[in-house]
Amino acid sequence: MxxxxxxxxxxxxxxxxxxxxxxxxxxxxxxxxxxxxxxxxxxxxAGLIEGYSARLSATKLGFGLRAITRVNLRSHGQEDDFSQFIQAHPQVRSAFSVAGDADYVLDIRVRDLEAFADFIHKKLLPHPQVAHVRSEIVLQTLKDRKGLDLMA
Amino acid sequence: MxxxxxxxxxxxxxxxxxxxxxxxxxxxxxxxxxxxxxxxxxxxxAGLIEGYSARLSATKLGFGLRAITRVNLRSHGQEDDFSQFIQAHPQVRSAFSVAGDADYVLDIRVRDLEAFADFIHKKLLPHPQVAHVRSEIVLQTLKDRKGLDLMA
DNA sequence: CTATCTATGCGCATTTTGTGCATCCTGTGG
DNA sequence: CCACAGGATGCACAAAATGCGCATAGATAG
Known part of the structure; x- marks a missing residue:
């Protein structure tokens, strides 16, 4: 087209x-x-438009905490298991396997710090595949373009 | 409400x-x-629905490369300048000021590796405020929930 | 139990969508 | 230079969707 x-x-x-x-x-x-x-x-x-979505207010719906978390796995054979873990947990909004220091980068959204600590210490870290986790907690969103800048 | x-x-x-x-x-x-x-x-x-967006196919539009980049600034007084830089560059899809190892986390979308290298070496690193940059290049998107999981 | 106030469904006027059709460009071959 | 084929465009109109008025049902307070 x-x-x-x-x-x-x-x-x-x-x-x-x-x-x-x-x-x-x-x-x-x-x-x-x-x-x-x-x-x-x-x-x-043609699939250039994949669909339409309503944009919801995260803050008004009570998702006050966002974090970008990097994860390193122990072995590199059973990624399927970790992938399943990600799919099963709605706290993980997006997940990417990456090339760099880390193996995975997760975009995490939860209600508050307590829910975050809960997720990291009771869910993510106990996972047998997970070796190391480092998080950056989002303080302020300077820019959040939904979609693409077609001029770029 | x-x-x-x-x-x-x-x-x-x-x-x-x-x-x-x-x-x-x-x-x-x-x-x-x-x-x-x-x-x-x-x-x-009530603002719970902020608006509606068409979801565009990044790949079909030729945005093949995505990276999560962490940035450390030199001083911590003139963040405005860096914020302006971010706003001015459409390659930066989202930007967050964060608490953690880094000061900022950027979600970068560009055409290819060349455009990425260009942006990092010719735009981001030369910025006077930028002290240190570390990137993870996205290999695979395991999950990319647009929006929120209201059950979480 | 009753009065009140909100939530709901129905019907209809208005708006929006999308398709048929005639016209208008654009570029190609004589 | 002209004739022609193919697609793109605008207009008109039928079908669909929206959203408001109104009457009723359901909940809540006294």
Whole structure:
């Protein structure tokens, strides 16, 4: 599929506000509403738009603590086990296997410090595969772009 | 605002699929469509729903490389300057000031390794405030929950 | 038990969507 | 230079979705 500057603008606009009406989209990108509709479904069908989500307020819902945690595993054969652990625990919002000092980086979201300590000491550290854990607790979010900057 | 189990279910559903119709929502949460509409706008007005976004395919758009980078600053008086730097660079998707080994953690998204090296060596390291940078390059995303797990 | 106040469902007017169709570009071959 | 094919675009309209008024059900307090 070919993406021109119109599609580009549509992607950018919808990323910022996914509830935009085709008419509103039309104003922004200078096309008719119908054409925006067509292009939009094309972008969806092509998989460039994976879907739409409501952004929820983490703080208002009581998820006050966020931490970036690096994990090193003991052996390097049974990662499946650790992966299952991650999937099973909703406190782990995102998880990446990485190249660097650590083996994994986890994005953890919990209610408060107590819940965090609980998770680290009673769940993560006791896991047989886990060798070493280092955390950075988020004090302030300076930037949190949901989605991609298409200009980058 | 009081949030009951209906709101809970609505938030959860909309987080997964923000383009759900009120009728579809109604089926999931066992309410009428009109009531879903009312509750939805209430949740939006209360700020529990911050907005809606289209999720774009990072890979299909050519953002192949992701890295989690920890940054230490030299002094601790002029953070404003570094914050401006972060805001100005779209390669930095998210940025957090943290308590831990590092002062900041950045979530970086770029096209490829070359763009990454470029950013680190030509942009980040030359910044006068930056003392030390350590990166973990993401090999695989094991989990990437957009949004919150309301059960956690 | 009753009065009150909120939550809910139904119906309908308004808005939004998306498709058919005619027109308009764009580039290609004569 | 012109004719033509293919796609992109806008307009119009039918189908769908939204959201508000209104009457009722359910909960709560006295």
């Amino acid at each position: 070919r993406i021109d500057s119109f599609d580009h603008a549509i992607l950018d606009a919808l990323q910022r506000d996914g509830s935009m009406t085709n008419a509103a989209l039309a104003e922004v990108v200078n096309l008719s509403a119908s054409q925006c509709s067509r292009r939009r479904t094309a972008l969806e069908d | 009081r949030i009951d189990s209906f709101d809970h279910a609505i938030l959860d559903a909309l987080q997964r699929d923000g383009s759900m119709t009120n009728a579809a929502l109604a089926e999931v949460v066992n309410l009428s469509a009109s009531q879903c509409s009312r509750r939805r706008t209430a949740l939006e007005d």
